[in-house]
Amino acid sequence: MPELPEVETMRRRIAPVVGCKIRDVKRLASHLRSISISPRLDALRRRITGQKIVGLDRLGKRIILELEQGDRIIIEPRMTGLLLLNSPPEQEHLRLIFQLAGGAVRRLLFWDQRGLGVVRLVAPEQFCAGFLDRIGPDALRIKPGFLEQRLGNSRRAIKVALMDQKIIAGVGNLYASEILHRAHIHPASACCKLTPTHWKNVYKSLRKVLAEAIEKQGSTLSDGTYRAAHDEPGGFQHLHRVYQRAGKKCVQCAKAEIVRIVQAQRSSFFCPACQRKF
DNA sequence: CATATGTCCTGAGAGC
DNA sequence: TGCTCTCAGGACATAT
Numbered sequence: 460m461p462e463l464p465e466v467e468t469m470r471r472r473i474a475p476v477v478g479c480k481i482r483d484v485k486r487l488a489s490h491l492r493s494i495s496i497s498p499r500l501d502a503l504r505r506r507i508t509g510q511k512i513v514g515l516d517r518l519g520k521r522i523i524l525e526l527e528q529g530d531r532i533i534i535e536p537r538m539t540g541l542l543l544l545n546s547p548p549e550q551e552h553l554r555l556i557f558q559l560a561g562g563a564v565r566r567l568l569f570w571d572q573r574g575l576g577v578v579r580l581v582a583p584e585q586f587c588a589g590f591l592d593r594i595g596p597d598a599l600r601i602k603p604g605f606l607e608q609r610l611g612n613s614r615r616a617i618k619v620a621l622m623d624q625k626i627i628a629g630v631g632n633l634y635a636s637e638i639l640h641r642a643h644i645h646p647a648s649a650c651c652k653l654t655p656t657h658w659k660n661v662y663k664s665l666r667k668v669l670a671e672a673i674e675k676q677g678s679t680l681s682d683g684t685y686r687a688a689h690d691e692p693g694g695f696q697h698l699h700r701v702y703q704r705a706g707k708k709c710v711q712c713a714k715a716e717i718v719r720i721v722q723a724q725r726s727s728f729f730c731p732a733c734q735r736k737f
Numbered sequence: 738c739a740t741a742t743g744t745c746c747t748g749a750g751a752g753c
Numbered sequence: 754t755g756c757t758c759t760c761a762g763g764a765c766a767t768a769t
Binding site: 537577624633 | 760762764
């Protein structure tokens with residue numbers, strides 16, 4: 460589930476790793492099964508041990524640790540991954556431990572209940588050609604006209620297109636529904652049917668929803684896996700207007716009930732009264 | 738090229 | 754009660 464706001468919260472939370480030196484990286488022996496590390500752990504360890512972490516960035520839903528020799532460790536939490544400095548929610552799904560020295564913290568943990576998370580090393584010469592060029596700009600760094608320019612001729616449904624990380628990075632299933640509700644646009648509207656005013660509303664809603672969600676430190680859903688600072692749940696789930704609210708009254712019009720449909724094998728939620736299909 | 742579908746994973750909850 | 758089934762959705766591989 461972690462989307463841009465949750466990953467940004469993780470980034471802020473682990474900020475003290477900057478300035479630390481990587482002493483070792485350990486994969487927990489009893490949980491070798493599913494974490495995906497590329498290159499293999501022994502090669503990764505050889506390459507990163509002794510390097511200092513000089514930068515910490517985020518692109519969409521990915522965390523980027525910048526090392527002093529220009530290598531980057533890319534961490535994708537995917538569904539249930541969490542980056543932590545202290546104790547994990549439970550020992551069982553603790554996947555990876557970076558042991559650190561010479562800085563403010565002693566370790567960085569990657570915990571991941573479902574094990575879909577990915578950790579990989581990107582060499583300096585592969586960062587632009589190989590990593591950046593396969594992913595769109597961060598959703599919070601696009602200019603107002605960007606979405607219309609990229610999607611204005613597309614026949615795809617707007618909600619599916621917003622979730623395409625090659626277009627923009629950071630919006631997933633939850634926030635796509637929330638953004639479109641605030642923009643008054645039905646999730647199945649074809650991109651090419653939207654007017655410049657619609658695109659302006661999408662842009663404004665996107666910025667507003669993501670900024671508010673970051674401020675609330677993200678959304679913790681019913682599975683409870685996502686944790687914000689101090690291991691507390693996030694706060695944005697209380698502000699969801701449509702996501703997982705099928706059958707409940709729309710908080711905006713206070714009349715219609717929220718409807719769930721399936722698009723690209725994912726649930727979409729919308730208000731049939733507030734959101735017009737174009 | 739653009740767009741759509743299948744796959745991986747674990748735990749919660751439904752239904753019998 | 755305890756089993757089986759379905760569902761949740763990140764990103765990418767493969768298919769149309």
